[in-house]
Amino acid sequence: MSTTSNAASTRPPAAAPASGETAADTAAKPTRAATASAPPARKRRPMLKRVADHKGAKRAAPWVTTLGLFVVWELAVRGFDVPQSVLPTASESFAAIWTYRDAIWMHAAQTLFTTVVGFAVAVVFGLVLGALVGSSRTIYDALNPMLIGFNSVPKVAVVPILVMWFGIGTVPAILTAFLISFFPIVVNVATGLATLEPELRDVLRSLGATRRDILMKVGFPRAMPFFFASLKIAITLAFVGSVLSETVASDLGVGYLMISASSKFNMPLLFAGLLVIAAMGIAMYELFNQIERRSTRWATRGSGGQ
Amino acid sequence: MTAGFVELDRVRLQYREGDEFALDQTSMTIKEGEFVAVVGPSGCGKSSLMKLVTGLMPPTEGTVIVNGQEVTDPISIVGMAFQASTLLPWRTTLQNVMLPLEIVQPHRSRLRRHRTEYEDKARALLAEVGLSGCEDKHPWELSGGMQQRANLCRALIHEPRLLMLDEPFGALDAFTREELWDTLQALWMEHRFTVILVTHDLREAAYLADTIYVMSKRPGRILEVRKNDIPRPRDQDTSFTQPFVDLVHELRDHIRTVRAT
Ligand SMILES: Nc1ncnc2c1ncn2[C@@H]1O[C@H](COP(=O)(O)OP(=O)(O)OP(=O)(O)O)[C@@H](O)[C@H]1O
Ligand SMILES: [Mg+2]
Numbered sequence: 001m002s003t004t005s006n007a008a009s010t011r012p013p014a015a016a017p018a019s020g021e022t023a024a025d026t027a028a029k030p031t032r033a034a035t036a037s038a039p040p041a042r043k044r045r046p047m048l049k050r051v052a053d054h055k056g057a058k059r060a061a062p063w064v065t066t067l068g069l070f071v072v073w074e075l076a077v078r079g080f081d082v083p084q085s086v087l088p089t090a091s092e093s094f095a096a097i098w099t100y101r102d103a104i105w106m107h108a109a110q111t112l113f114t115t116v117v118g119f120a121v122a123v124v125f126g127l128v129l130g131a132l133v134g135s136s137r138t139i140y141d142a143l144n145p146m147l148i149g150f151n152s153v154p155k156v157a158v159v160p161i162l163v164m165w166f167g168i169g170t171v172p173a174i175l176t177a178f179l180i181s182f183f184p185i186v187v188n189v190a191t192g193l194a195t196l197e198p199e200l201r202d203v204l205r206s207l208g209a210t211r212r213d214i215l216m217k218v219g220f221p222r223a224m225p226f227f228f229a230s231l232k233i234a235i236t237l238a239f240v241g242s243v244l245s246e247t248v249a250s251d252l253g254v255g256y257l258m259i260s261a262s263s264k265f266n267m268p269l270l271f272a273g274l275l276v277i278a279a280m281g282i283a284m285y286e287l288f289n290q291i292e293r294r295s296t297r298w299a300t301r302g303s304g305g306q
Numbered sequence: 307m308t309a310g311f312v313e314l315d316r317v318r319l320q321y322r323e324g325d326e327f328a329l330d331q332t333s334m335t336i337k338e339g340e341f342v343a344v345v346g347p348s349g350c351g352k353s354s355l356m357k358l359v360t361g362l363m364p365p366t367e368g369t370v371i372v373n374g375q376e377v378t379d380p381i382s383i384v385g386m387a388f389q390a391s392t393l394l395p396w397r398t399t400l401q402n403v404m405l406p407l408e409i410v411q412p413h414r415s416r417l418r419r420h421r422t423e424y425e426d427k428a429r430a431l432l433a434e435v436g437l438s439g440c441e442d443k444h445p446w447e448l449s450g451g452m453q454q455r456a457n458l459c460r461a462l463i464h465e466p467r468l469l470m471l472d473e474p475f476g477a478l479d480a481f482t483r484e485e486l487w488d489t490l491q492a493l494w495m496e497h498r499f500t501v502i503l504v505t506h507d508l509r510e511a512a513y514l515a516d517t518i519y520v521m522s523k524r525p526g527r528i529l530e531v532r533k534n535d536i537p538r539p540r541d542q543d544t545s546f547t548q549p550f551v552d553l554v555h556e557l558r559d560h561i562r563t564v565r566a567t
Contacts, residue, residue: 200392206360207409207464208382217408221396298396301446 088268093275096268107257108276111242114170114253115280118177119238123231126182130189134223135215140190151183156244163249173245173253180241181234188230192223225299228292235284243277309374311338311500312359312468317368319354327366328354330525336517338467341494341501343511345557346521347565352504355526356470359502360384372468382410385461385499389473391453393445399456400441403428406464413464431459434496435489451482455489462493471503475510484542487513491539508557512550513540520560523567530560 070090076082077089084092097104133140133147155176162172196218204214246255254273261269312334319329329351336342344352357363358370361377370377372384385406393402407413407424417424429441435455445453454474461469471490475483491514494501505511511518512534520530536549544550 197390197392199388199390200394202357202360202362203386203388203392204409205362206380206382206384206386206470207406208380208411209409213409217405218394221394224396296396298444298446301395 084267085265086267088271092268093271096266096272097275100269100272103257104254104272104276107252107254108280110170110252111173111239111246111254111277112280114173114242114246115177115235115238115284118174118242119181119235121174121178122182122185122234122238125178126185126230126234127189127227129182130186130223130227131193131215131220133186134190134193135211135219140194147183147186155180155241156248159245159248162245168249169252170250172249173242173255176245177238177241180244181238184230184233184237185227188226189223192226193219196222225292225296228288228296231288232285232292235288236281239277239281239284309371310335311340311373312336312502313369313371314358315369315371317358317365317370319351319358319363320366327525329358329365330527332368332526332528334519334528336500336502338500339498341503341514341516342519343503343505343515343517344519344521345505345508345511345561346526347523347561348506350521350524351526352521353472356386356472356502356504359468360386360470382464383466384468384470385464385466386470387454387457387461387472387474389476391445391450391457393453393456393460395444395446398442398444399432399437399448400425400428402445402456403432403459403463405460410464428459428463431463432456434493435459449482451478451486454478454486458486458490458493462497462499465497465499467499469499469501471501473504473506476506483507483510484513488541490514495539508554508561509545511557512536512553513545518557520557520564522564529564532557 074090077087088096129143133143158179159172159176162175166172166175193215196214200218201214204218209217242253243255246253247259248255250256254277258270258273261267261273313336314332314334317329317332318327320327332351332355334342344355346352354363358365359372359377361370361372361380364378372381375381393399394405397405404417404424407417413424429438432438432441432455435458437452437455437459440448440452440456445456448456457474461471475486478486487510494514501514503511503514515534518532518534519528520532521527522529532553534553536544536547536553540550
């Protein structure tokens with residue numbers, strides 16, 4: 001939870017790499033470095049380099065590393081003879097996904113629903129609040145301590161209150177997802193708006209532009225890369241929020257599924273739940289990553305979406 | 307005394323109470339259509355002067371009059387360009403140049419219905435500074451010199467009667483800078499707006515201006531007003547003639563004494 005703010009707060013748009021690429025890049029780099037430092041293998045270098053730089057290789061890299069993780073997991077559990085009650089194998093976990101597919105489907109749909117609704121509310125709320133905070137020094141000063149204080153409260157402590165107000169189930173999950181994910185959006189939108197170059201403001205003001213003009217013509221377009229960068233973070237946080245609420249106070253959702261699995265000592269199902277949450281998180285992150293790249297090409301000066 | 311187009315009368319400017327004045331007892335009279343250059347040591351208040359004349363800041367004492375009216379708020383008969391080109395990276399060059407039209411009246415209300423007419427005007431202006439073919443490029447696809455040309459176009463698109471330039475060519479290499487002098491001179495001779503150009507480059511002042519104001523160290527005052535009658539259009543050859551060289555030397559001596567005091 002504490003990583004929320006620093007991950008999102010200060011991210012200059014020009015320097016923001018599209019994070020989707022970095023995994024592929026880092027996977028490709030060692031190969032290149034190794035071949036470069038080995039002169040005798042020079043003849044093979046172009047081919048190796050070609051393989052590493054190949055578009056297909058780049059795209060395959062994250063899949064290969066993920067698959068590798070599962071293989072290591074499987075072999076380690078088997079090799080060290082870890083009992084299933086401590087750590088099931090990867091194959092047992094995937095088997096559990098298949099065995100309980102109907103239940104998982106239902107609970108995952110619920111989690112996805114509460115997450116997306118909570119996230120959507122956070123986007124609207126975050127944009128409005130971010131615009132207010134970012135466009136007026138007074139509002140910034142007035143709201144800043146409260147926002148920071150609010151963000152410091154562990155959201156798990158808020159869930160019981162939400163339950164008292166709304167009962168257990170969908171509403172607290174949506175609200176927790178919202179509460180946990182709006183902060184990075186507010187901070188990023190506000191940062192984007194507040195860091196307007198003074199010369200640019202002067203040029204516009206000298207033309208007689210109103211505050212609203214400046215906000216519409218420059219403020220918001222300039223804040224867009226900040227905004228989209230924060231969406232990627234916010235959506236994954238929203239998952240944290242909804243699952244958290246489900247584990248504490250719900251009879252539906254992946255969080256609830258995992259709690260009930262744990263009370264039945266069903267370790268494979270617990271890990272199945274984790275895998276499903278991670279998969280949903282990655283999918284949503286990638287979705288917003290693509291949206292970010294497409295909508296703010298200028299922020300990377302055209303080199304981001306190769 | 308006949309009132310000028312831009313008139314500063316014993317203007318003083320203080321940023322914060324208790325601070326030393328940034329500008330002190332500054333008076334200027336600039337005729338309509340005149341090309342004025344302001345030179346002076348760093349920190350003497352040249353950029354502050356720009357802010358006063360454009361109405362971005364009120365003077366602490368004294369009055370600023372532009373076009374017969376006391377300046378209290380930003381006035382839209384000015385165009386402005388700075389050293390940093392401040393083009394918007396998400397807009398194409400053409401869209402950047404058209405930005406003032408989206409803000410300044412009467413263009414603002416006419417823009418939607420007369421879009422092609424205005425676009426043609428922007429294209430013509432871009433062609434005038436040698437940027438045909440760059441209309442749909444983004445600023446980051448242009449060189450520094452090309453960005454400054456586009457920046458000039460943006461400052462001029464709404465046909466301001468007063469062009470304020472704050473070291474617009476400061477970040478460019480010598481060749482590009484001198485090319486842009488010719489571009490600016492040509493634009494000025496064609497459209498005859500009034501120009502106030504702040505610069506560190508004494509040759510630039512001598513090349514472009516009708517009148518050169520030399521300012522003192524902070525607190526900035528006008529120390530010297532030098533008329534420059536070298537005939538126009540001035541070109542690269544002019545800058546090797548004796549009157550030009552003498553003028554640059556004279557200005558240099560002024561600045562040297564200013565800095566020494
Ligand atoms: N916003 C501000 N607040 C307080 N003081 C300022 C502010 N802007 C400028 N000053 C001060 O006013 C003086 C004049 O500044 P100004 O920017 O006008 O100088 P300048 O002649 O344009 O300098 P340069 O040639 O380096 O651009 C400087 O000493 C500066 O420290
Ligand atoms: Mg300056």
